[in-house]
Amino acid sequence: METKRIKQTTQNFILKDRVKLDDFEQEKSINKFSTQTSNNKVVITIPAYNEEESIGAVINEIKTVMEKTNFLYQIMILDDGSVDRTKKITEENRVLFFSNGCNMGLAHTFKKEMEICCDLGADIIVHIDADGQYPPKYIPEMIESVIDGHDLVLGSRFGKGSYNGSISKKLGNMFFARVLCLLLGKNIHDTTTGFRAFTKEIAQLPIESKFTYTQEQLIHAIRSKKLIKEIPIIARKTRKSRLFGNIFEYFYRATITILKIFI
Secondary structure (H helix, E strand, O other): OHHHHHHHHHHHHHHHHHOOOOOHHHHHHHHHHHHOOOOOOEEEEEEEOOOOOOHHHHHHHHHHHHOOOOOOEEEEEEEOOOOOOHHHHHHHOOOEEEEOOOOOOHHHHHHHHHHHHHHOOOOEEEEOOOOOOOOHHHHHHHHHHHHOOOOEEEEEOOOOOEOOOOHHHHHHHHHHHHHHHHHHOOOOOOOOOOOEEEEHHHHOOOOOOOOOOHHHHHHHHHHOOOOEEEEEOEOOOOOOOOOOOOHHHHHHHHHHHHHHHHO
């Protein structure tokens, strides 16, 4: 019992060191989640940057879906320096909230998300965006696929899935998926989806990119001979991407990311 208490104190210290943690109710939620016994503890993590228009609806939809299941789960928001009402709306919805303090970018935010998820004791991590593009109704199926033995499960918008973004972005995503398939000898339809579920071992794979995490995590998973599965999803139309200004910038930065891994 004493060992468990010391371990819990250490976890909370690490969490406080990673991001500001000064909310008593949040600390109680972390304690309760971390100390519960389960081999399949799930953290649903959402990166957010100025998402006041959609974050509340995404959280509520996830709760509606997950409350119909028996999974032990927590929803966690990692804010990347929002200056709108993202934090306030998150707090009103009573989910875990952490912040970078300033805008650090998607790749940095993802790496910190993974660190926090591991500190929370997550066995399975579900990653979903805050803009509402990915329907949470697919989350239980993705979790079940991880429990069944898959290491990384992708919510795929291409192949048998459906994508509702711009033609140029769709073609760009499909092009890089094809390139990675040829380089890795693996048939993956959607290599850039931000909707994915995976084990804590996948969460610990290195991410060196300063641009994005999606392709790099997938490449490392394939090279590590991890079991990967795609679940076709029907994605929703959403706002323009904030990750890049235009398709040419996306091609350039994505190419650099891939080359750095392979060279």
